[in-house]
Amino acid sequence: MENKIIKIILGTSNPNKVREMNAIAKDFSVELMLPNCEFNPVENGATFEENARIKALEISGLSSGDYFMADDSGLCVDYLKGAPGIHSARYAETQEKRIDKLLSALKGVNKRHARFVCALCLVNKKGEIIHETKGYIEGEITLERSGNNGFGYDPIFLVKGLNKTMAELSEEEKNTLSHRGQALNNMLKWVTMR
Ligand code: ITT
Numbered sequence: 037m038e039n040k041i042i043k044i045i046l047g048t049s050n051p052n053k054v055r056e057m058n059a060i061a062k063d064f065s066v067e068l069m070l071p072n073c074e075f076n077p078v079e080n081g082a083t084f085e086e087n088a089r090i091k092a093l094e095i096s097g098l099s100s101g102d103y104f105m106a107d108d109s110g111l112c113v114d115y116l117k118g119a120p121g122i123h124s125a126r127y128a129e130t131q132e133k134r135i136d137k138l139l140s141a142l143k144g145v146n147k148r149h150a151r152f153v154c155a156l157c158l159v160n161k162k163g164e165i166i167h168e169t170k171g172y173i174e175g176e177i178t179l180e181r182s183g184n185n186g187f188g189y190d191p192i193f194l195v196k197g198l199n200k201t202m203a204e205l206s207e208e209e210k211n212t213l214s215h216r217g218q219a220l221n222n223m224l225k226w227v228t229m230r
Pocket of ligand 1: 047048049050053079107108109110111124125152186187188189190214216
């Protein structure tokens with residue numbers, strides 16, 4: 037029997053997310069695609085879930101595919117009451133400055149527990165939200181950067197139970213454990229079993 041490839045349009049402009057999502061999706065009968073249009077959603081939700089919904093709904097109105105999906109993710113640090121959280125991408129001007137700002141905010145602080153969160157939202161052709169998933173990974177903020185893989189805050193996130201930062205993991209190791217890996221695996225299992 038022919039295996040139908042499900043076409044999912046991604047509501048994101050972050051190429052690192054797209055690369056990771058494609059690697060995670062490789063064992064599923066899906067094709068994750070970027071829209072060929074401008075995508076500038078106003079991410080004014082109060083939670084990861086709300087922002088994922090905003091992005092997935094917006095992209096569903098702009099392009100055509102079987103489904104539309106968006107990821108909203110970020111790093112939540114306990115000592116900073118969950119910051120940078122939903123503001124992770126905008127915490128400072130550049131990723132280097134974002135990391136410096138976070139390390140400064142935790143200078144002299146022993147309580148360094150943090151978690152990455154990823155919320156995914158799936159929308160159908162009618163523009164209806166039909167499934168949502170969420171993934172987490174726990175860890176600690178290191179004192180300095182280590183590792184060159186991954187993106188964003190990966191060089192300063194020490195994965196719980198491993199003596200490595202997320203940027204010291206191979207892409208495959210990261211995707212097996214990560215917030216995005218968990219959320220996307222669950223989403224793709226759901227969508228391919230319908
Ligand atoms: P889109 O909204 O276009 O998808 P974005 O980068 O603005 O792209 P978010 O608003 O979801 O996306 O912000 C996510 C930020 O959180 C991202 O830019 C990183 O700084 C951080 N982040 C998320 N997942 C990460 C990961 O796996 N590793 C390191 N940092 C991550």
